[in-house]
Amino acid sequence: MAPSAQPGSDPGLLILISLAGGPKHGHAILTDVAAFAGVRLGPGTLYGALARLEEAGQIAALPPDGRRRPYRLTGAGEEVLGERLGSLALALDAGLARVGSR
């Protein structure tokens, strides 16, 4: 998945951040993402991103809980999330320093 400079425009990154807090099913991810990022993901967008992340081995499906199936972050997903947040942090630091120096 291509990195995005804007976390809000990258459902994959938002899902990884949400799952870093523990396994969640679709509805819980939507609620969590809306709470920490203020982004309302649609169900089609969410499941498109979940499918890609699962295919990439960054998340894994857990046994279903009724009709809902929770997902968890994998080791590979944790690594990718760390790298992407690291690059975002660098950009954020540089941006804040430049804005602050004005």
Added chain:
Amino acid sequence: MRWLLRLYPRRWRDRYEAELLALVDDLPPSPAIAVDLIRGAGREHARSLARALTSSLRTAGGPPTSDPFGRHPTAWAMVAVVVLSPSLALVGVSLLAFQLAVPALAGLADPILAAIDGWLVANVVLLGGPVLAVLLAAIPMLRIALAHTEGELRLTVGFRPRVVNLAVLLVAALVGAILVGYLATELLLEPPRA
């Protein structure tokens, strides 16, 4: 709203439909959700198409895939022979009749040539046959792969020669060259019409 999930590809639905349905049932229906599901279905069809296209092509020297050309190279060479056969028959008969002066064939070739002279469809079939046959014989020997790695789309092309396909390709190219040569000579030598 549930019926919108039927827009997704079958294989995708087999894996995700039940849980997506549970999520859609939990959300209040809205036009935004409908639009999001339609867009999602379009995206999954595009991905599924891209995946099918990529897997139908082969990596150079790589393992066989579902590529219909690569899996049956001889069969495609035979199809090429069938496509080539009208042109091959005409060139063969003409060569025997006029170059080797076989009288029995001259009697056969003359009416055929007279019949197709100026008939556009026949000329297109006769000239297009060798071109199509070359492609049909050559494509199964190519190993083409599209790979999307690190944000870049890479195309690799390999070649795995096969005796039958090469033979058909050479004959088709020869027949095509003879026909083009014949046509060019006829056009150059034919006196301009008043």
